[in-house]
Amino acid sequence: MKKxxxxxxxxLGIGLWMLFNVPFILLCNSADAFFGIPFFYIYLFSIWILAVLISFLIIHKYNE
Structure with missing residues (x-):
């Protein structure tokens, strides 16, 4: 893999660190829900899934 x-x-790791840091977590920490799922869980799992997909694309596309 190239530099x-x-x-x-x-x-990507630094961006994830920033998104999983306390200020951004507190923005989504509310009692509201979307289809019965709290926004906190939607935020955490959507960021996690996006991180997995982006890292897969980087590694799969550029693995040499």
Missing amino acids: RHIQKLIV
Whole structure:
């Protein structure tokens, strides 16, 4: 894997660290729900799924 692809994964990790940090978590920590699912869980799992998909695309597309 080339250095620029590793850099993309590092940037993804830093972005995830920022999104899973306390200020962003507290923004979604409310009693409201969407189809019976709290927004907190929707936020956590949607960010997690997006992170998995983006990292898969980076690794799968650029694995040499």
